[in-house]
Every structure is written in C-alpha cells, then in structure tokens.
Amino acid sequence: MRTLIGFCCLLISGVNVHAQAASNSPANSPASPKAALRLAQEGHCKEALPALKKGLASAAKDDHRDLAMAGVRCAMFMNQPESALEFLRVLEREFPSDPDTLYLLVHTYSDLSTHAAAELATKHGNTYQARELNAEALESQGKWQEAEKEYKTILEANPKAVGIHFRLGRLLLSAPNPPADMAEQAKREFEAELAVDPTNAGAEYVLGELAKTANSYDDAIQHFSKATKLDPSFAAAYLGIGTSLVAQKKFAEAVTPLETAVKLQPANPAGHYNLATAYSRTGRKADADREFAIHNEMMQRSGGASAPVQQPQ
Template identity: 35%
Template sequence: MFDLRRWLLRTAIVCFCSIHLAQAQSTDENALQRYTAQGQKALASGRYEEAERAFEKIRELEPGMAEVHANLGAIYFQERKFDKAVPALRQAIKLNPHLVKSATLLAISLSELGRYSEALPGLEKGFHGSSDSEVKRMCGLQLERAYTGTQRHNKAMEVAIELNRLYPEDPEILYHTGRLFGNFAFLTMQTLAQVAPGSVWRHQAAAEAFESQGSYDLAVREYRTVLELGPGRPGIHFRLGRTLLKRSQQAHSTEDANEAAKEFGRELELDPTNANAAYELADMHRDAGEFEEARQLFEQALKYYPDFEDAHLGLAAAFIAQQRMQDALPHLKKAIALNADNEVSWYRLSQAQMALGNTAEQQKAFAEFQRLRTQKSSQQEAARELFSRSEVTKQKLDSTVPQ
C-alpha cells in the first residue's frame, strides 16, 4: 500500500481553508476548528484511526463538503477499509467530479473488493491517462488483477508487458509479470489439452513439463510418444537425450547414458546443424577421455553457433587435455568475451597460461577466478536453478580445483 500521508495533508489543508470560509454559516465553529486541527495533526503523524474519528465528526458537521468525504475516503483506503472507502469516495466525486485522485482511489478500492467490472473504467483511465508515475503503477497492478478476475487474460498480459517496460527494475512488477506469464502459460496448455488431447503438441508440452519438474520417467514416455506420432520431428531426439542423460546422472545408470548418446546421434542425423546435440555428445566423449571425437563435435557445434559459450569452454578443455594450450587460448578468451563472470573460463585460462609459462597472465586469470568464486552467492545459484532450465549441460570446474 502506498503512503497517502502527503496527499492527505494537502487535501486536509484545502479542507481546513474551505471550512474556515464556511464558518459564518456553521452552527459549531469551535467544534469544526477542533476536529480539523485534530485531523491534521493525526494525519501528520500517521495516526489514521484518530484522523478517521476526527473527519467523521467533520462530515457530520459539513456533509456537503467534497474535500471532507475525499479525506475520509482516503483514510479508509489507507486503513484497508475498502468497504467504507467506496461510499465516501463516491460522495466526494458526486459533490466535486474534478477530484481525480479520489476517482483513482475509488477504482482501486472496488478492485480490492473484487468488484472488477465496476473498477475497470477508473483503472483504465488511471493507467493509460495519468502522468503521475505512482498512480500509473498502482492502477496497472490493479488492472492486471481486474482483467484476470474477469477472465480477460490477454488484456492482463498487455498491461504486464507495458508495466515491465515502464518499471523494468521494480521487484513487485517483475513478480506479478512472472506470475501472470506463468498463469497464462498454464491456461494455454490447459486449452491445448482440451482441444487436442491426442496431438503431438499436447504430448510435447507434457514431456517438457515433466522434464522441468524432474519427473524423468514420465517425460521419457511422453517424448517417445511424440516420436511415434512424428518420427522426423526436429529437436525431440535431443530433448529425449537430455532427459535420459539427467536420469542417468540421477540414478547412476550407464544404460540411460548410452541411450542418451544414441538419441543425440539420431538428432544429428536428422539435423546436423543442431549445435546443442553436437555439444552434448561432444561433452560425453570428453568425459570419457575421447578427446579427438569431442574436438570434432565441439567444432561442429561452433560452426552453427559461433557464440556458444559452453562449446568454446568444452573445446578448450579438450585441447588442454591434449596439451594443445595454444589452441585452447582463443576459445577461452572468446568465452570470457561472451561472459566475463564465469569462473570456469578464468580457471581454465589460468591452467593454459601456466602450462605455457606465462606466469603474469596465469596469476591474473587465477586472481579473477578467486574473486568470482568468493563473491558467488549460493542463494543466487539456487535461484538460477529454480527459475531457469538450462538447455544444455553447463561446463563445471574439475573436482581437483582448490577450494
């Protein structure tokens, strides 16, 4: 909830001035002055319950003053008493249709009460028409909620994209955008399951969902169903291979690992330009000590995807294993140019420079490796694993690296 105190104080001053001008007609001038002073003082210190009581008394004495209702409605809003805020704000607008902030608070209050259809016109006006950044932000967030509540998911997505553009580093905006995209994806997949339950697309969606959840047995079954329905479908042998590889690592299964290698090979037979499949097969050969086979496949991956960071690192590792340090250097430097924050690149560069006798360069690379290793946050690493699915096996430090 945003802080209304400054706006309330400004409106309260206007209210006080209006009351002062009207005092000649008032039946209780002293009471008006007392309650107004109490209300202003309470607002200034954020004591909203006390301010509420004061302005309720003022409303009894001056029921025809729009600013009194506007203040009271804003106080109710700040206290999250939206059921009380709505009638107070409606009365303020009825008495003075030019109270723009009151109209905005009314729309947000209606949305908070789940009265989305009533809230939409005001929220749309606030989001699309206001020049006030905070008003636009709040109306946008509530507009996402109202569109979702009225099953207008496409409109909610449009608002989310616009909010992301306007507030690219706002944590709350980013959270709600991610949640909306996730919800939209779920609803889309749900519709797919309803309209085409036996289609290749439904089975592929299910396979990818199971894979992302770590349900590898179910994912393997669905990917194989996809291949039965479309034997030449591009990318599926690769995805099946990736799932089998992850299952082999989880269960320490040599059989699954061998099957994964076969699937990567089948993918390359169908599509030699699939850099991911070439990379995975290359890395399996490198792990098995088959460095020449690994080199050829890493180079195949880079032929079709020259900026493939992990392929450059894998090829460099194969060259280092073959004592071809000079050949490894350009690939390590390219990997660093693509991503200077990868500690693996700096460590392997330090290895190559040490083998070449370049002491100063080796020390520089190792110092950068140590710096990155020290600052790496385990929480950030966990978040990356939680929110992103790597398309390929990432290059990692060797087990012999000093801790």
Template identity: 30%
Template sequence: KQWDKAVQMAIKLSQLYPDDPEVLYHAGRLHGDIAYQTMQRLSQVAPDSVWVHQAAGEAHEVQGQYELAAIEYKKVVELDSARPGIHFRLGRVILRQEDATAQDLALAEFQKELQVDPTNAGAAYEIGEIQRKQGRLEKAREFFAMAAERQPEFEEARIGLARTLIDLHQPEKALPQIEAAFQLNSGNEVSHFQLSRAYRALGKTAEQRKELQEFQRLRQQKRGQHKSLLDPSFNPGDVTRQSVDDDTP
C-alpha cells in the same frame, strides 16, 4: 474477452509499475491461471497430441522428474520422430538420470537431433562433451568446434573446445577460444583454470600462477554464495556445464 481485458490491464500496469510487488504478483498469478486453463483445454481437445506429451515432458523436466519427462518425450518421438528439438530434450533428460548407459543412450539421441536439425548447436555440444569424457578427443574437438561455429556466443562450447585442444597438446590454439569465453563471461572460474593449463603447457609460469590464483579466488567466492545461486533450477534446453575435475585444488 474478459481474459483479454485482464491481460491487457496486467501488461499495462506492469509497464507503469515494473517494480511494484503487488502488480507483479497479480500479473504473475493471472498469467499462471491462463497458462493452466490453456493446458487443461489442450488436454481435452487433443489428449494424445505431441503438444500434450511435450508439455507434460517439459513440466516433469523443470521439476527434476527426468524419468517421467523421458517417458513423455518418447511418446512425442513415437508420434513425430522428425520433430525439431525433441531428440535433444530426450537426450538431456536421459543424461540427467543415474544410469551406467545414460551417456551412450543420450549420445544416440543427440546424433538423431543433428540428423533432424543440423543447426542445433546444443546437440553438437553435448556430443562433444560425451566424446571428451569418453576420451575420444578428436571427435570432441570436431563437435565442440561445430557448436561454436553455429553459435559463436556459446560460452560452454568455447570452453569445451579450449580444454580439448589443450588435452590434444595444442595450447596455442586454445587461447583464442578462452579469450572468446572471457568476452562472454570473465567471471567463469573454469575459463581461468583452463587458461592456467594452457599457460603451463606453453611454459609461461608467471601467467599460469596468476590465472590459477584468479581461479581459486573465484572458486572460493562461488562456494560462499547461497546454494540457490549455485544450483539454479534446470530449464529445458540447458546444456551440460563445463566444470573442473573433482580433484582440482
């Protein structure tokens, strides 16, 4: 009851003074203490449960300890292989490890995720991205399209589908996908670069030059930002970001 009163007071103060640093500090500390004690209690009452291992995996993941996260997620799979989302999480941390077999191992996990949850747009997207990087463009197109269909506001899926269509010599079909990506985020330099590629394939030289200039402007602007803005902490559930090739001017 004491915790309940404290939480209610913290919520009320946060609503009354949403920009007060001291209120935010105490509210954050209170919620952090409650979360810590709750996890401690969970580990005591159900030490071998899927909940404990998933919580441990997520904690390792946000700290960039991907090998440890994978160990915990695999324990969840052993306990409940049909648990929605767990194969996706496992695939993501495998993909983040520097291993020659990482893509193939992650691909298998993303495929398992779609078997468990066919609506998981993130898993479909990651399959598409791996297929694209491995040169299987028709497969990449199929899964990028699946991800975009299941989650229409999925910017990375739109960009991935567009660049794959360009590589398949279908630039006219890529244009609506890039336009959809622009509506979601007009400041993404990767979208402008892919649009310049589409215009080049269509023979629209002036439009290509304009988009390439905008890409270079945005890229230079991004390079000038603080590293913390460029490299945000990885959150569970994030997907692989679309980027331009390393040799792009």
C-alpha cells in the same frame, strides 16, 4: 494449482477499501484515474478495465504503477489475458525492479501458463504438443519412465518431431540408475536429433561433452566447434574446445577459444582457471597470474578451494 479466478480474487480481496460518496469532482468522474482505481479496488472490474486503460493515458507517471497493477488483477479476473499483458508491459517497462511488480509478474505469468496448458490439454489432448507438455511435466516430477514413454509415443506418431530426440537424450543423462550403455544410448538420441534438426547447437554440445568424457578429444572439439558455429554466443562450447585442447597439451591453440569463453561468461571460474593454465604453459606469466587470481577470488567467495598456480613447462 490455483485457477485464474482464484488468484485474482485473492489479490482483489486483500485490498481494504472504504467506499466514498459519489461527487461531481473530476477525481470521481468515471474516466478519472482515481475513480478507475477505486472501481477496481471495490471489485467492479467490468467497469474498471476501460477506465484504467484511459487513466494510464492521462495520469501522472507516479500513478501508473497502481493503475497497471489494478489492471492486471481485473483483467485476470475477467479472463482477458491480452489486456493483462498490456498492463504487464507497462509495469515491466516503467517499474522493472519494483518487488511488487516482480511478484505480480511471477504469479500472473504462472497463471497464464497454467490456463494455456489446461486449454491445450482440454481442446487438443491427443496432439504431440499436448503429449510433449505432459512429458515435460512428468520429467520435472522425476517420473523418468513415464516421461520416456510419452516422448517415444510422440516419435511413433511423428518421427520427425523436432526436439524430442534431444529430450530423450537429456532424459537418459539425467535419470538415476542409468543403464550401462547410457552414454551410447544418449549419443544415438542426440545424433537422431541432428538428423531431424541440424541447427540444434545443444545436441552438438552434449555430443562434445560425451566425447570429451570418453577422452575422444578430436571428436569433442569437432562437436563443440559446430555448436559455436550454430550459436556464436555459446560460451560453454568455447570452454569445451579450450579444455579439450588443454587436455591434449595444445596450450597455444587453447588460448583463443578460452579467451572467448571468458569474455562471454566472465562469472565462470572454470574458464579463468583453464585460460590461466593455457597462459602459464605458453609463457604468459602476467596474464596467467591475473586469471589465477580471478579464479581464486571466485572460489573463495563461493567457499571452494583455490587452485595451485601452474608453472610453464
């Protein structure tokens, strides 16, 4: 994993600059944008940083990109993350789609994250925040048992730590070779999370999915509905309500939550298919045909199979 200094040295060393003789022209005055940029390119970051900030205030907008990029690199090299973020905000605001900008954003935020994680581990290694970060890293590496141990250690020290039961439940559902009672164990973790944090819409949603998988559709609808109350933009929860109602053949009731799901997440083919089914079974043929056509087009683009058109019953 690269250090901040290593990353910034790499960026700066990649610039091939030929030093020019100093002159008294405005372009070579220490505060001029061109002089500031040249200082940065030559590696004189201590002198360049204040000059780059002044240069941004006086330079034409076309020059802002190069000045801000140089500012990010120098700020990271000087271990001044706040200054780096100031320059990054200029790039994000003025050049949001530029590929060089996006590349620099990825690496800079990554290095800032790495630096913060290292500082947390060094200065506060025994805190639950440091343990949680370590558990997340273990989980991302597929080290399920080690991650589970870390999460449980956190709960032993702080039983009311928010988010930990949720992560344990998610871990149970994600890990390979789960135990036979995996669903029941996960359910207990998500319920424990809600006891600590009743506002966790994600926990309600997963409980809904577990209930739906067990064909307990009334319980599923109850959990999905709570999730939508906690987070009105939770498209998957509306879809969960709709699919549970479709499974119960309550097609008329399913229309409204499915319409909401499609509105919130129009790129999800499952929403269009289930809405088409609900329309078809309630006699709304034109609407059903439209939704089936959207679904089939999405599936064809992704290489999936088209769905058969449902007939009203």
